[in-house]
Amino acid sequence: MSxxxxxxxxxxxxxxxxxxxxxxxxxxxxxxxxxxxxxxxxLDRGGRLPELIDGPPxxxxxxxxLAVAVIGAGSIGMHTTDAIARLGAGALLICDGRLTKxxxxxxxxxxxxxxxxxxxxxxxxxxxxISPESRVAYYDGPFQSLPRDALFDANHVxxxxxxxxxxxxVAQACxxxxxxxxQAALFGPALVGQAxxxxxxxxxxxxxxxxxxxxxxxxxxxxxxxxxxxxxxxAGGSSAPEPSNIPTVSFPHLCSISSNLAIDxxxxxxxxxxxxxxxxxxxxxxxxxxxxxxxxxxxxxxxxLEHRAWRVCTTESALESLTPxxxxxxxxxxxxxLRLLSLGVEHHCFAALVACHCAGHGSLGRFVRDGQxxxxxxxxxxxxxxxxxxxxxxxxxxxLIRDFDRSLGALGVASxxxxxxxxxxxxxxxxxxxxxxx
Ligand SMILES: [Zn+2]
Ligand SMILES: [Zn+2]
Numbered sequence: 512m513s514x515x516x517x518x519x520x521x522x523x524x525x526x527x528x529x530x531x532x533x534x535x536x537x538x539x540x541x542x543x544x545x546x547x548x549x550x551x552x553x554l555d556r557g558g559r560l561p562e563l564i565d566g567p568p569x570x571x572x573x574x575x576x577l578a579v580a581v582i583g584a585g586s587i588g589m590h591t592t593d594a595i596a597r598l599g600a601g602a603l604l605i606c607d608g609r610l611t612k613x614x615x616x617x618x619x620x621x622x623x624x625x626x627x628x629x630x631x632x633x634x635x636x637x638x639x640x641i642s643p644e645s646r647v648a649y650y651d652g653p654f655q656s657l658p659r660d661a662l663f664d665a666n667h668v669x670x671x672x673x674x675x676x677x678x679x680x681v682a683q684a685c686x687x688x689x690x691x692x693x694q695a696a697l698f699g700p701a702l703v704g705q706a707x708x709x710x711x712x713x714x715x716x717x718x719x720x721x722x723x724x725x726x727x728x729x730x731x732x733x734x735x736x737x738x739x740x741x742x743x744x745x746a747g748g749s750s751a752p753e754p755s756n757i758p759t760v761s762f763p764h765l766c767s768i769s770s771n772l773a774i775d776x777x778x779x780x781x782x783x784x785x786x787x788x789x790x791x792x793x794x795x796x797x798x799x800x801x802x803x804x805x806x807x808x809x810x811x812x813x814x815x816l817e818h819r820a821w822r823v824c825t826t827e828s829a830l831e832s833l834t835p836x837x838x839x840x841x842x843x844x845x846x847x848x849l850r851l852l853s854l855g856v857e858h859h860c861f862a863a864l865v866a867c868h869c870a871g872h873g874s875l876g877r878f879v880r881d882g883q884x885x886x887x888x889x890x891x892x893x894x895x896x897x898x899x900x901x902x903x904x905x906x907x908x909x910x911l912i913r914d915f916d917r918s919l920g921a922l923g924v925a926s927x928x929x930x931x932x933x934x935x936x937x938x939x940x941x942x943x944x945x946x947x948x949x
Contacts, residue, residue: 536657537604537648540639556599567782571599577781578602580665582654582681583672584634585609586618586759587695590770591669593620596638598774602646603638604665607631607672608653618763655680658928659857660942662688663823667781669773670694670720673759675732682709682720682816687940689713689820691780694720695773699761702798706772707808710780710790713820718791722811768796772803821931822939830856830927830943831920835911842932842939849915853905855931856924863910864901867893876914877923905933 557571567573577600581592584607592605607630611621615630625633635649650657654677661684662668668690670681678694685692694707709719724732759766772794779785791808810818824841826833833841839849854861859878862885866872871890879885879902885895903910914922919930932939 536661537650539646539648540635542639542643563782563784566784570782573781574598575601576666578604578664578666579777580604580606580662580668581634582606582668582670582677583674584630585615585671586761586763586766587697587770587773588669588671589619589621589630589634589637590767591671591695591773592634592638593641594770594774596641596645596647599642600645602664603635603648605631605634605638605647605649606654606657607634608651614758618759618761618766653677659684659687660823660929660940662690663942665690667777668692669777671696671770671773675728679721679732679816685709685711686719686816686818687821688823692720693773693776695769697761697765697769699759699765702762702765704765704769704772704796704798705793706769706776707793708776708780708791709808710786711820712790715818715820716790716810717818718808718810719814719816719818721816722814723808765798772796819937822937824939824941825944826941827944830930830941831924832918834916834918835908836915838930838932838941841941842934844932844934848934850908850912851935853907853933854911855905855933856919857927857929857931859924859927860897860902860904861906861910862897862902864898865895866898867891867895869893872898878919879923880925905931
């Protein structure tokens with residue numbers, strides 16, 4: 512049996528599978544009680560926690576209330592997921608689309624028998640064995656392919672990936688959902704480990720990881736040089752971009768130092784032990800000097816990310832059964848405001864016209880799912896494409912004026928996880944209530 516078969520991994524963690532899928536793309540690891548493992552059940556966690564000077568009295572309660580999403584379970588992130596499980600966090604979400612490889616033994620806390628398996632799933636099984644009481648779920652694909660409410664159930668997010676595209680997506684998701692973010696990183700040649708904290712208060716005033724991007728980073732992102740589109744190389748088999756295998760060049764202890772700096776920042780926020788300077792700060796540890804420094808991170812007014820948080824509404828109804836008028840009302844708008852709004856149906860655009868190179872354009876007037884084929888042109892037989900000037904992701908209400916009372920389903924949407932309603936002042940994300948929450 513190959514070491515990367517799901518069964519081989521399950522055999523190493525016999526009490527922590529199978530998994531079940533949750534609506535937002537995450538798969539939850541289940542735990543099967545077992546006498547040998549249960550010897551560790553009922554641990555006196557509190558007895559091993561320090562009584563913090565001027566710390567909160569309800570330490571255990573706060574730790575149990577932690578719901579942490581860790582994006583990137585590699586050299587740094589897998590130390591983090593282990594540590595969060597040891598803290599006894601209430602919930603842990605882990606996203607990574609890559610597989611462990613032999614070189615991972617040099618920097619990840621893994622054994623030789625754990626080479627060639629999904630990093631996200633491995634980290635989730637390890638966490639569940641360390642803390643069976645924690646709810647643990649994973650996603651073994653790129654963060655960008657998760658729905659836009661994927662971090663809704665997390666109250667803290669830790670980012671530990673060197674994939675710029677994922678970094679931008681996570682930063683944007685945390686700003687939109689108003690989730691505090693800690694980014695762990697290292698620079699091996701200078702023996703520097705660092706944690707950058709961003710406390711997202713929803714006002715749009717604070718800094719984000721992308722605020723500090725240099726021209727070099729933007730050029731790199733534009734070129735996509737650090738990304739491949741080899742879907743087969745990712746554990747989830749998704750075709751969305753994943754990082755090509757850029758190795759972590761570092762002593763292994765620096766990976767854990769960076770991870771621990773991030774855990775420390777997480778605890779400062781969770782236990783209210785101290786606030787980040789100006790709401791966003793960087794803590795640097797330098798191995799050459801043994802000195803750590805702490806400085807604020809400034810908001811860049813030219814940052815291209817949308818800094819203001821969305822309002823979030825959760826509905827019991829299937830979104831495809833609702834009309835544009837229903838959605839506007841859920842978002843708190845009056846019927847008179849409808850014409851001022853736009854609707855963004857996740858994974859879809861609204862095509863008023865379809866086009867063909869023979870100029871045989873035709874009207875369509877419905878939503879089209881990403882990647883959906885539009886059929887052949889009746890004039891020349893070539894595949895029709897979306898008309899670039901008449902296809903919208905954020906659909907202005909003016910394009911829907913005759914469809915305010917038709918359901919999204921009748922307008923071509925078979926299913927969608929979220930709809931974004933944008934008004935003149937604010938944006939509201941409408942999501943369906945999941946039947947199983949993490
Ligand atoms: Zn920014
Ligand atoms: Zn044609």
